[in-house]
Amino acid sequence: MSTQQNFPAEPGTAELRDVYSRVMLIKMTDERIRRVIRSGRIATPHYSPRGQEVIAPSVCAQLNPDDYVVTIYRGLQDHLAKGVPLKSLWAEYAGRATGSCKGKGGPMHITHPAAGVVVTTGIVGSGIPIANGLAWASQLKGDGRITVTNFGDGASNIGAFHEGLNLASLWKLPVVFVCSNNTYSEHTTYEKVTAVKRISDRGASYSMPAVTVDGNDPIAMWKAAHEAITRARSGGGPTLIEAMTFRFEGHTNGDDSHYIPADVMAAAKEKDPVPRFRKLLLDGGHATEAELDAIEAKIKDDLDEAVDYALNSPWPDAAELNRDIYDEEIEA
Amino acid sequence: MSTQQNFPAEPGTAELRDVYSRVMLIKMTDERIRRVIRSGRIATPHYSPRGQEVIAPSVCAQLNPDDYVVTIYRGLQDHLAKGVPLKSLWAEYAGRATGSCKGKGGPMHITHPAAGVVVTTGIVGSGIPIANGLAWASQLKGDGRITVTNFGDGASNIGAFHEGLNLASLWKLPVVFVCSNNTYSEHTTYEKVTAVKRISDRGASYSMPAVTVDGNDPIAMWKAAHEAITRARSGGGPTLIEAMTFRFEGHTNGDDSHYIPADVMAAAKEKDPVPRFRKLLLDGGHATEAELDAIEAKIKDDLDEAVDYALNSPWPDAAELNRDIYDEEIEA
Amino acid sequence: MSAEAETKPAQIIGVQAINMALMEAMEADPTVLVFGEDVADPEGGGVLKCTDGLSTRFGDHRVRSTPISEQAIMGAAVGAAIAGMRPVAEIMLMNFISVAMDQLVNHAAKIRYMSGGATSVPLVVRTLTGAGMSLGGQHSDMLEAWLAHTPGLKVVIPSNPADYKGLLLSCIEDDNPCVFIENSTLMYTPGDAPPPGYKVPLGKASTPRVGSDVTLVSYGRPVLDCIAVADKLAAEGISVEVVDLRTIVPMDEAAIFASVGKTGRVVIVHEAVKRFGVGAEIAARINEECHGQLKAPVGRIGAKYSPVPFSSALEKDYIWTAAGIEAAVRKVMG
Amino acid sequence: MSAEAETKPAQIIGVQAINMALMEAMEADPTVLVFGEDVADPEGGGVLKCTDGLSTRFGDHRVRSTPISEQAIMGAAVGAAIAGMRPVAEIMLMNFISVAMDQLVNHAAKIRYMSGGATSVPLVVRTLTGAGMSLGGQHSDMLEAWLAHTPGLKVVIPSNPADYKGLLLSCIEDDNPCVFIENSTLMYTPGDAPPPGYKVPLGKASTPRVGSDVTLVSYGRPVLDCIAVADKLAAEGISVEVVDLRTIVPMDEAAIFASVGKTGRVVIVHEAVKRFGVGAEIAARINEECHGQLKAPVGRIGAKYSPVPFSSALEKDYIWTAAGIEAAVRKVMG
Ligand SMILES: Cc1ncc(C[n+]2csc(CCOP(=O)(O)OP(=O)(O)O)c2C)c(N)n1
Ligand SMILES: Cc1ncc(C[n+]2csc(CCOP(=O)(O)OP(=O)(O)O)c2C)c(N)n1
């Protein structure tokens, strides 16, 4: 039974500091991952959440550990915000036996049930119907859990989105659909591929409450998430949150964002959510420079340790090729 | 180049009589098909359009012969309204070599390019994306053709619907999406599976003009179709028409509609569109009893001839098994 | 009632076998869920009545009719399974898995592996198909080869009511995603009713006819014709063994090799398109493992390389026939 | 510039070959259309740049970036093809055909047949895949066996830049639906540039190495290792013939049987999962047609029966290796 914690409808100092710590963990981990990949020590595709760090923490800070999260290839922010330990995450990026998936899944499929991270998929939109199944199980068991599923703006044009939101609404499933609208699908702009002004306008197709919110604003994000989570937890059914944001680092490593006009990128970076959040904490008297520096210092140490752990972990044994295909080992 | 005929925005006597003839052709053909199947002379699944006869004729009477129609298993009304000849239709139902598909496709896949009937599919929703492709070709060629695609209320919950309407809107394709809402998907009611009050409300998700209309009312249907066809033909892009109706004869042959409450069925049959249409013609002075009887007599003769033709046509030769799989014959 | 009638077990059809298995499984295990299009009782308990009575007995929270949304159905099964339920999802006809292939092959089949065993997906997909009823090109396909080529799935195709029941129960209890393929004709073909609690393990073939001259390896509906041919040829002194695989994955290769080792002659028969079908793998494996023991080339029978034709005149020549099986047996007999 | 350098043909990579073929086809035939995710120039001309320059040259009416809507993409291709265009649709990665399988297998493949030849669907689907790059379980699968088991489709898997170009042109000109499968590694592997107008017919294998002792039958990326093994073993006096199928459907069985007839020993090598893979059909056919001529059981190499692992430590042992091919050749040599 999921503990019914009471989170305030508006974030106070403690909540903002909690969210900020997670935001900084995401930002610094992402930067380190990109650095380590560039150095050649790890070879993997990586989908940077740089610029989008505020969304997941604002949601996940209001979840219980056993609430479920379903996410996608661009999922680092969810993994970390929901509590996947740095070491097993890094070891998975490095393809090692100590990774959260024993090196078999990789970053695109990070799974850590203890943190509630049960599915990470590489197929656009496919997490949505799966989130329904998790939520349906919670509804049947009455375990009080809710399920949050994250996807991008591009995913709102695929069939699974439509089928999933329709079913969730009909069955009043305890799901929060979080669409991180960074206005690009790979190299393509939102307007070119999405025949509706706001993705939240699509909520009406499913009689589902839906809202568009500034995903870079931790207070607005917290409030939107709070309403959706409360609704889901109290049996009120699903909510669609469209969180407006931007990605600064290309779709994946190797992508230099050449297709994004310089002025668009510059304007987006003006709104970088991380310094903005830092300023909010300082200006609002929620934290001192020294306290925020201490957070970063601690994360840096943890990262040093995790990277070290990952790169010194053993590779998976060839025998692993025969395991986890079925419940029983087979000769693969 | 498609002939640009000018159809009036409201149907006059000539138009109503044209539509009525097609309606009666559909009703009488359907009744005969069910009779011949019951008699055991033809063995095929059949999806009766009884109760829904007005929709397709109201649309197709305003189309040119070379406009495209894409339809589904419950497609008899479209096939006939768009002009598939009775003989090749019946021969296909009978699985004969003289059928519109040489007996290879069957009723669920009736194809007759000369009448513009280019795709009939048995997969719910799948005609929608294909209609887009046909319309895109017309747009590129500038051939002035439009494409009409018919599907049921249940189809509005499947992914292909969502993807198809989004693309059609983005590309301003000359398509008319006609949803025949008979409030049932096989045995399941609309409300149980559709999380929106009206399917036309889903148009907003694609910034697409959408309308709900009484599909049993030939004047309302004509007007709605006229607006949509005019929009498509003039480059204004797609329209979604939700035509409210009911089916009287079960989902398919053998289905006795046991899951439909008796009062619901009775109320629906009260609104049987065919006698209502007949009354409208007579009351409005558009036709006399004798004229309408003559229409029926002619159809009866044509049906007698077509059934005879079909049942006396040769079966396809075994050599056909090797043909039409690819452009060149293979040893199948 | 004659003595003979008394000893003959009651006859049931596939539909009843499925219904019995689902009733038993839902009764025994509250995590078993049933859902799909039209499956609940207000919708008639399934178009074929396979799920008749379930929602009335177990409640509409556990037995749900769904929208026509195969991706949503399959995804809900995946998610519910990960969360510890045992979903039994119905995809009305096998051709419709083509709209849900992503959930089935990229997710259900792979999630255990990709998570390094951290999660598992104990779901069952029931689906119906089969040629011979003039349903045409989009309602009749046998697609088990796609699924067998997808590691992570188990694939089951029974041939008689007792196996329908016994294998479905095993699928529901199995901790892996299982696809259970029903045949439109067999669903109405009577057979012996199994005793209560009857279960058939996955991956074990049966041998409905024992013989010494030729082995027929088959599964699903053609097994009936294999048995008929075996019985017919027995009268001529040709001793035909019939191996009914029952599950394609895992496959009881030991049973195949043992039989072929004994007879030295084998014909594989399935309904699916022959080319690139399951029979190709079986033939390849027999050639690999029974290389010195074969007295004739391995025979293979399957559907022609074509979509399923509508006309009964074509459909009957499109799939296997008893005559074709008989001819193939005579051919390997030399 | 040395004399040697002068005679050596220019080198290109797969990406360039694809781009050249599309340019030529669009130039020659105004009905050729190109669309898919990110394919137009404002989107960078494709993530790999295969379609670079096309929209600028031929206009955004003929070259269109689409939403992430694979069903809509495939359906648009089906419809446009029926209406007389020659659409070349890109499905970014092969695993994503799983969301568009219905349009591909129930529609593109069957519409000609189901319409009794009244309509046809001359489309091309280009898609990319392949293991070896740590892309994990959902971005690396070789699914050609599914497609080959679907009558009505043609299936093409080239192994070098010249074939990329020559076969893609043939696919575009072909009146049937063709699936053209590109390999993530080969797209960057240089090879001889073909002369302008170069075309390779569908259904004709090539023989990059002629030999007399053993036949290696392969296609796609493993062909390169087959050639390397042939060259290595030649030094030892083992004469290996390499048959590069190039198209899986139609398959050049005559070339296979002729080679096996000559050598009497054969190993089939493909990247896809071995079990129920294309190699099973090839092995079965060889056993059927070359029964008396085989000096050793047919060898088969393919990926293990598992999803594609992420870790390079596992991935390298998951697929074929040159060492494995060499060992298999030595084994059939006895
Ligand atoms: C079904 C499917 N089609 C295509 C892809 C390739 N792909 C991966 S990410 C991506 C863009 C997704 O855009 P969006 O949903 O906006 O998420 P973002 O990457 O911006 O976070 C595409 C096309 C895929 N993974 N799955
Ligand atoms: C993808 C898919 N799923 C399921 C089916 C089976 N099926 C055939 S018709 C039908 C009901 C369709 O209902 P609706 O769209 O309302 O059309 P209607 O039959 O009422 O005209 C179903 C579920 C199918 N043909 N295709």
Ligand SMILES: [Mg+2]
């Ligand atoms: Mg995006």
Ligand SMILES: [Mg+2]
């Ligand atoms: Mg309906």
